[in-house]
Amino acid sequence: MRLRLLSLAALALSACSPEPATAVRDCETCPVMVELPTGKFLMGTAEADRLIDPRTGKPAKNDGPQHEVTVQSFAIGKHEVTVGEYRAFVDATHHQSVGGCMAFGTDKYFTISTDVDWDEPGFAQSADSPVGCVSFFDAQAYTDWLSETTGKYYRLPTEAEWEYAARAGATTPYHWGDDPALACEYANVRSAGADAISKRQAESDSADGFPCDDGVKQSAPVGSYRPNDFGLFDMQGNAWEWVADCIHKDYNGAPTDGSAWLDDTPCQFGVIRSGSFLNRVERSSTTVRAGRPRSGKATNMGFRIARGGDRGPPRSFGAVVPQRVVEQPRQQSGAIAADDEGARLFADNCAACHVEEYVFKGLYGKDQASLVRTIRDGGNNVMSMPAFSDRLSPQEIEALATYLRNKHDW
Structure with a gap:
């Protein structure tokens, strides 16, 4: 145990920035970026450290095995991309998203509707709120536009980069430590009166209560809570954030160089990190990860951007970004009619x-x-x-x- 603690301490030191990170902005409507140093860290959760999901009474299994990762220096958004920043992109490009957005709080807990969108999520938001109802492809189109506008290479962070940035040298479940009662100082996570996601979420709320309650039931303007030690805000809670990777069942076989874990063919399921205003603090830890269809959208799903790094050249600017990939039905003897x-x-x-x-x-x-x-x-x-x-x-x-x-x- 002593050796393990010493190893954790060494990795934590290697990931810490000795001086406050440098913040830069490449254009008037560009998000503020924070430049992070090269470092090593332990990615994922050790078996003995897993948090219990109050909804299920069980720990998650997809954030292990814990493994050492080296991340090269890169820049990441100081905040989640805001409604105002995304609006500048839509105004400039006339980008149109495809499909409905998942909204919550109905008698069936969620609906998938075209009546809600990034600009009208069904609750009050400001230009400084994190944008929601964006798919992976919408987020990718935004980074392509920034690259074309600035001449710099903007992209989504890899999953390893995201966790490195979220931890900011911490080895605890939350970047502020291991006390969930401090969540209301650092993160916009689920509190009393928030929309129900599911029946068992509602049951968990009633049975377990909340370690703290800041009274915020939807998204909060970015930067409303205290930052982590890299000076990054809302790395836990507020909005789920798309990353560049394809989802995999666990970390067996994951790269250790900080690169995105992609498949041989374009994947349909991506990764979101950070939890959201609808998720309890245990579901908003630095290691929590979830898979979502890349074409999917939800009112509590947004993104944060990265810049630079040796992750390959950007796609051709102005190229058509696929909004949805639909599998063509195969001719099978057991197939059933489309109106079934x-x-x-x-x-x-x-x-x-x-x-x-x-x-x-x-x-x-x-x-x-x-x-x-x-x-x-x-x-x-x-x-x-x-x-x-x-x-x-x-x-x-x-x-x-x-x-x-x-x-x-x-």
């Missing part, structure tokens, strides 16, 4: 469903019972899939599972 009840259910719920495509095909099992169980109870410890029993009847869940099995000829 299961297909309709999938279309209505697909922005939150993670059992369907590509590397996650069959992740939760391929038999009817396994799919029914996962759709009913959720897959939060792997892909943050909600429990659909909150919004679908047992008959609808059976129909959805049958559709998925027939679609993939399982």
Whole structure:
């Protein structure tokens, strides 16, 4: 144990900036960037240090094994990208997002609607609020525009860069230490009266209460809370943040050089970090990670940008950025008609469903019972899939599972 503590201390020192980080801004409408030094850190959570998710009574399993990573110097946004900064991009490019946005607080806990968007999320926000309802592709289009505008290489941070920046030398679950009661000083996390995400979230709120309560129920203007030791704000809570990586079940096989962990072909599922104003502090730690369809959007999902670093050349500026990649249906003997009840259910719920495509095909099992169980109870410890029993009847869940099995000829 003593050797492990000494090792943690050494890594913490190697990640610390000896002087306050330098803040720069490349244009009038550009986000303020903070330049971070090269360093090493332990990424992920050790088995003995896992936090219990109050909703499930179990720890997450996708943030291990803990491993040492070396990160080269780069710059990262001092704040999450704001509504005002994103509006400047939309005004300049006439960028149009695709698809509906997940909103919360309804009698079915969430809806996927085109009535809410980054500019109208369904609650009050200011130009300084973190922008929400943006997909991975929207965020990527924004960084491409910044690159074209400034001549600098802007991009999304890699997952390793993000965690390095969030920790700011800390080895504790939160960048401020291990006391969740201090969350209201440093992070906009879930508090009493926040919109319900799911039935078990509501049950957890009632049973466990909150370690602190700042009274903020939606997003807060960026910089409203205390920064971490790198001078970065809202690295925990406020809005989930897209990173560059594809999602993987855990860190087995993850790169150790700070680069993005991508697949051989373009992935459909990406990674979001930091938690949000709708997540309890335990779900907003420096190591919490969740998978989401890259085309997906939610009112509590935004992004933070990075600049520079040896991560390959930027894409051709002005290139068409794909907004959504749709898998073409295959001709299978077991395929069912597009107007089938299961297909309709999938279309209505697909922005939150993670059992369907590509590397996650069959992740939760391929038999009817396994799919029914996962759709009913959720897959939060792997892909943050909600429990659909909150919004679908047992008959609808059976129909959805049958559709998925027939679609993939399982």
